[in-house]
Amino acid sequence: xxxxxxxxxxxxxxxxxxxxxxxxxxxxxxxxxxxxxxxxxxxxxxxxxxxxxxxxxxxxxxxxxxxxxxxxxxxxxxxxxxxxxxxxxxxxxxxxxxxxxxxxxxxxxxxxxxxxxxxxxxxxxxxxxxxxxxxxxxxxxxxxxxxxxxxxxxxxxxxxxxxxxxxxxxxxxxxxxxxxxxxxxxxxxxxxxxxxxxxxxxxxxxxx
Amino acid sequence: xxxxxxxxxxxxxxxxxxxxxxxxxxxxxxxxxxxxxxxxxxxxxxxxxxxxxxxxxxxxxxxxxxxxxxxxxxxxxxxxxxxxxxxxxxxxxxxxxxxxxxxxxxxxxxxxxxxxxxxxxxxxxxxxxxxxxxxxxxxxxxxxxxxxxxxxxxxxxxxxxxxxxxxxxxxxxxxxxxxxxxxx
Numbered sequence: 459x460x461x462x463x464x465x466x467x468x469x470x471x472x473x474x475x476x477x478x479x480x481x482x483x484x485x486x487x488x489x490x491x492x493x494x495x496x497x498x499x500x501x502x503x504x505x506x507x508x509x510x511x512x513x514x515x516x517x518x519x520x521x522x523x524x525x526x527x528x529x530x531x532x533x534x535x536x537x538x539x540x541x542x543x544x545x546x547x548x549x550x551x552x553x554x555x556x557x558x559x560x561x562x563x564x565x566x567x568x569x570x571x572x573x574x575x576x577x578x579x580x581x582x583x584x585x586x587x588x589x590x591x592x593x594x595x596x597x598x599x600x601x602x603x604x605x606x607x608x609x610x611x612x613x614x615x616x617x618x619x620x621x622x623x624x625x626x627x628x629x630x631x632x633x634x635x636x637x638x639x640x641x642x643x644x645x646x647x648x649x650x651x652x653x654x655x656x657x658x659x660x661x662x663x664x665x666x
Numbered sequence: 667x668x669x670x671x672x673x674x675x676x677x678x679x680x681x682x683x684x685x686x687x688x689x690x691x692x693x694x695x696x697x698x699x700x701x702x703x704x705x706x707x708x709x710x711x712x713x714x715x716x717x718x719x720x721x722x723x724x725x726x727x728x729x730x731x732x733x734x735x736x737x738x739x740x741x742x743x744x745x746x747x748x749x750x751x752x753x754x755x756x757x758x759x760x761x762x763x764x765x766x767x768x769x770x771x772x773x774x775x776x777x778x779x780x781x782x783x784x785x786x787x788x789x790x791x792x793x794x795x796x797x798x799x800x801x802x803x804x805x806x807x808x809x810x811x812x813x814x815x816x817x818x819x820x821x822x823x824x825x826x827x828x829x830x831x832x833x834x835x836x837x838x839x840x841x842x843x844x845x846x847x848x849x850x
Contacts, residue, residue, distance in 0.1 A: 497731075504723070
């Protein structure tokens with residue numbers, strides 16, 4: 459197979475140099491440099507947070523917590539590490555915490571209502587439209603409900619954010635084999651949920 | 667079907683099993699991103715592959731500005747909280763008081779061992795009062811007047827000097843043993 463590195467990866471590598479400068483200035487107490495860093499990193503942090511916690515509003519809250527924690531812990535950041543990995547680590551862990559607490563609230567107050575809503579939405583969703591970008595995000599949110607917070611985060615980072623398993627292991631603070639285990643289980647549960655909630659999607663895909 | 671398509675489809679099982687090398691994995695994803703036929707084939711093989719090609723959710727500049735603004739406000743709030751935070755408790759910790767007492771004893775020991783004139787083996791009563799004052803200041807106990815008791819005079823016992831301080835009025839009696847031979 460041709461060994462072609464994707465363009466997006468090359469762009470990421472180029473951007474890391476600019477990140478390092480901003481981080482160095484922010485570590486020196488430069489608030490404007492830190493705000494520039496926040497502006498640069500917000501889309502990436504929001505994307506991960508939104509996919510893990512499942513909605514934009516909560517993702518914005520998580521993003522705010524992430525950057526406040528980054529500001530407070532900048533002096534503890536080791537510049538020999540990738541800033542992105544460090545940032546993703548904070549973002550993913552806060553998003554996991556948020557998801558866990560919101561799920562426990564949901565279990566306590568609105569589990570029945572959630573299930574009713576989920577069924578209504580699944581029947582009204584057209585499977586052909588589900589393949590569209592925006593719908594894919596919503597489809598993922600519906601079928602990923604049974605994943606544990608760590609399985610969900612591992613799948614988001616690996617499959618949707620295209621991070622390698624070594625980096626995911628650093629982000630989730632676990633071994634690479636644990637990451638692969640999370641990914642294996644996540645795929646198994648997602649397949650089962652797709653078959654349960656969207657059988658039409660499976661039929662249409664197997665026909666093609 | 668082109669050769670890249672054939673290679674991509676052949677690599678799918680390894681991709682799903684997480685056993686494909688990173689470079690090959692990336693090449694497969696690059697191919698699937700531009701080849702609709704292979705993407706459909708991959709999704710048919712495993713519908714979870716649909717999520718590999720979901721574009722990241724769009725983030726508007728207004729959303730970015732809103733996050734920057736809330737972070738700026740959060741930092742300002744925390745900085746303000748730090749500025750108006752009440753000072754550390756005036757009563758020092760037990761450990762701090764103990765350290766101050768030890769320092770006072772050391773000072774006293776030095777004064778005893780080097781201070782002229784050394785006319786008697788027993789130290790004069792003044793250092794005893796000084797040391798008591800230092801300890802009292804360290805403990806910062808309000809309302810306790812520092813008065814050397816009649817028994818406030820130190821007594822020598824072997825290599826150590828004993829200071830006995832009894833403030834009276836129901837306050838606890840304090841006895842210090844300063845052993846100059848100890849290397850603290």
